[in-house]
Amino acid sequence: MDNTQAIIHVRVDEHYENLQIVANDINIENDTAILIDKITVIYISCTPKAYTVTFNMNGKDLENQEPAQSIVYLNKVIEPADHYIKGEYISGWYKDAELTAT
DSSP states (O other), X not given: OOOEEEEEOOOOOTTEEEEEEXXXXXXXXXXXXXXXXXXXXXXXXXXXXXXXXXXXXXTSOGGGOXXXXXXXXXXXXXXXXXXXXXTEEEOOOOSXXXXXXX
């Protein structure tokens, strides 16, 4: 088999970062042309991004504000415990600022 030139192109969605491509123990950039033969080994890796999730208590009970959570993509948020705020029982969280999506 003759050597063949190929362009390595890896598409990674917006939830991942730190794309690394290694061909025959050499780091290469995405969209790079390399020579490939029958023993070319290509490794591709990337890491999921972390996102910060905050809990807005609409200005109530700021002393006991839930701390923000850093969540790696595809992991689950840990829902805070229910609260009593000045005699009101808070038993859940909305997903939007308009307080419509639970």
